Amino acid sequence: MTILDTSEQPTSAATVSLTRRERVVLAELGEDVTLEEIATRLFVTRNTVKSQVRSVYRKIGVSTRSEAVAWAIEHGIR
Structure with a gap:
């Protein structure tokens, strides 16, 4: 039996469904670009x-850039 290390687990189910590139794009949305x-x-x-x-x-359930940035900050992506 193996003990799983959960310290590297994402903070929510929605984070799991984001691809690596989607996480990069989400982080970029927080910049003024x-x-x-x-x-x-x-x-x-x-x-x-x-x-x-x-x-x-769609995956994180928001409809504006500011909501997406707030979600990213809340979930440690930005």
Whole structure:
């Protein structure tokens, strides 16, 4: 029988469902930058970032950038 180390577990079920890239995009949303600037930083198109942002919003249950940033801070992503 093995004892599991839970210290590295995410803080919520929603965090588990976010991909690594979605967590990166979510963290970037807290900066004072446009989606175009985020896309440039991540070497992807603006449309890719828009799709990732929509996916993040849906997964964490928010509808605005400020709500997403507040959620990220609350869950230790930013």
